[in-house]
Amino acid sequence: LASLSKRAAAKGLIYGVACGRDVLASDKNLQASIVRQCGVLTPENELKWQFVRPRPDVFDFSRADWIAGFARTHNMLFRGHALVWHEQLPEWFKEVVNRQNAEKFLVEHITTVTKHYAGKIHSWDVVNEAIKPDDGLKSGLRQTPWLKFLGPDYIELAYRVAAQADPKAMLVYNENGLEHNAPEYEVKRTAVLKLLERLKSRGTPIHALGIQSHLLGDASLNPKKLRNFLSNVASLGLKIIISELDVTDQKLPSDTVVRDRIVAAKYEDYLSVVLDERAVIAVLTWGLSDKYSWLSKFGSRSDGAPVRPLPLDLNFKSKLAWNGIARAF
Ligand code: XIL
Numbered sequence: 001l002a003s004l005s006k007r008a009a010a011k012g013l014i015y016g017v018a019c020g021r022d023v024l025a026s027d028k029n030l031q032a033s034i035v036r037q038c039g040v041l042t043p044e045n046e047l048k049w050q051f052v053r054p055r056p057d058v059f060d061f062s063r064a065d066w067i068a069g070f071a072r073t074h075n076m077l078f079r080g081h082a083l084v085w086h087e088q089l090p091e092w093f094k095e096v097v098n099r100q101n102a103e104k105f106l107v108e109h110i111t112t113v114t115k116h117y118a119g120k121i122h123s124w125d126v127v128n129e130a131i132k133p134d135d136g137l138k139s140g141l142r143q144t145p146w147l148k149f150l151g152p153d154y155i156e157l158a159y160r161v162a163a164q165a166d167p168k169a170m171l172v173y174n175e176n177g178l179e180h181n182a183p184e185y186e187v188k189r190t191a192v193l194k195l196l197e198r199l200k201s202r203g204t205p206i207h208a209l210g211i212q213s214h215l216l217g218d219a220s221l222n223p224k225k226l227r228n229f230l231s232n233v234a235s236l237g238l239k240i241i242i243s244e245l246d247v248t249d250q251k252l253p254s255d256t257v258v259r260d261r262i263v264a265a266k267y268e269d270y271l272s273v274v275l276d277e278r279a280v281i282a283v284l285t286w287g288l289s290d291k292y293s294w295l296s297k298f299g300s301r302s303d304g305a306p307v308r309p310l311p312l313d314l315n316f317k318s319k320l321a322w323n324g325i326a327r328a329f
Contacts (some may be wrong), residue, residue: 004311004322005039007329013275014122014282015329016040016076018244021063023292024070031070033288033316040122041071042079042284044294048088052113056096056105059112068120079284080121081243082128082174083110084158086144093145102149107161114165122282123170123241125210126162127155131175131191133184140191155195156204163205173199174210174243178229179270181222189229200236209233210243214286215270217262217309218251223273234279242274244286246309247321248299259308264320267311271328283325290314 001007008015016038024030034041045051046064054060071078084106097105114124132142141147146154155173162171173196177188192209199206233240247263274280287293289312296307306314311322 001326002036004037004325004329007326008283009039011275011329013280013329014039014077015325016042016079016282016284017288018042018044018081018284018286019067019288020044020292021046021066024067027291029316030289030292033312035074037288037311038076040077040079040282040284041067042081043067044286045088047080047113048082048085049093049109050088050090053090053109055090056092059116061116068117072120077122078117078120080113080117080124080169082125083113083162084126084130084146084154085128086142086146087129089145097145097149099149102146103157106146106150106154106158110158110161111165114162114169117169118166119168121166121169123172123208124162124166125174125243126158126171126206128174129176130155130173131188131195133187133191140188140194156199156202159199159204159206170207170239171205172208172210172241172243173206174212176212176214176244178211179213179215179221179226180219181225182219186225189225193229193232196233196236196238200238206238208239208241208281210241211274212244212286213242213246213270214244215247215266216251217247217249217259217266221269221273226273227276230274230277230279234277238279240274240277240280242271242280242283245270245283246286246293246295248295249308250295250299250301254303254305256305256308260320263308264324266324267321268324268328271325275328285310285325288312289316290319291316
């Protein structure tokens with residue numbers, strides 16, 4: 001099978017990518033590759049507050065709608081990212097939002113945005129990256145404006161509001177830093193599990209965990225601990241989405257062939273472990289071609305060579321990474 005989406009579908013999985021409006025609109029090669037390879041599309045930035053809410057009283061869906069339209073035209077699902085996050089907030093946020101009005105802003109935001117896509121969305125990242133044990137709170141919660149203004153119950157509130165506005169959408173809790181073997185990953189897995197247990201025990205309408213899976217090419221996995229975590233998540237009745245997969249080659253050797261082999265092996269090893277868990281329903285990579293990866297900026301190499309973290313190369317040709325993913329499917 002020549003397409004990751006078809007291979008995934010043969011296993012009952014959905015494969016897709018995150019993509020930005022501007023690159024998608026302007027690059028026909030990217031369009032063709034996405035149409036060929038993907039079954040689901042998510043806007044890389046366009047649904048974050050910064051873009052969707054340029055002013056306190058203005059919602060601008062034009063850019064995200066363009067991506068949603070592209071997905072619909074080409075029979076792809078559309079996935080939403082992210083309703084509540086501490087990053088990529090608009091400039092006005094810190095001037096305007098405070099303890100008194102934070103709940104109003106949160107409720108209004110989630111309601112307006114989820115209603116806009118009601119019936120057209122596969123799933124929503126309702127809350128993104130709310131756990132950070134390093135911040136030192138007993139709950140393991142990250143210090144964010146939402147926590148500061150609303151207390152720990154902002155998370156539960158966000159899911160309840162989303163479920164009310166769009167009762168059909170799959171509501172996801174999305175998190176990073178869960179994948180590797182070093183002790184801090186186990187601490188984070190434990191904290192996330194605790195949060196999910198608490199949400200479920202209170203009857204919160206949450207349906208899936210999104211595991212970002214920004215993997216480090218040079219860090220090790222612990223299959224046993226990872227499987228254990230996934231099975232604990234599944235036993236809470238939650239589905240699992242591998243939501244932002246890529247493999248950074250930031251610290252890998254310069255030689256392109258060596259680098260590509262290590263990246264491909266990481267994709268295959270990781271997916272082979274996580275896809276053993278039946279609760280995993282979808283895999284999205286954070287981009288499709290190395291031409292457009294956030295890691296060009298956030299994971300750049302000291303030798304200045306272009307990064308190669310994704311399934312397709314700069315010219316949209318399949319790399320070993322593509323084969324690694326395909327084999328794991
Ligand atoms: C990244 C985008 O890819 C970049 O274009 C942007 O400048 C910063 O954010 N975790 C997330 C995503 O949940 O929203 C981030 O996306 C990558 C890390």
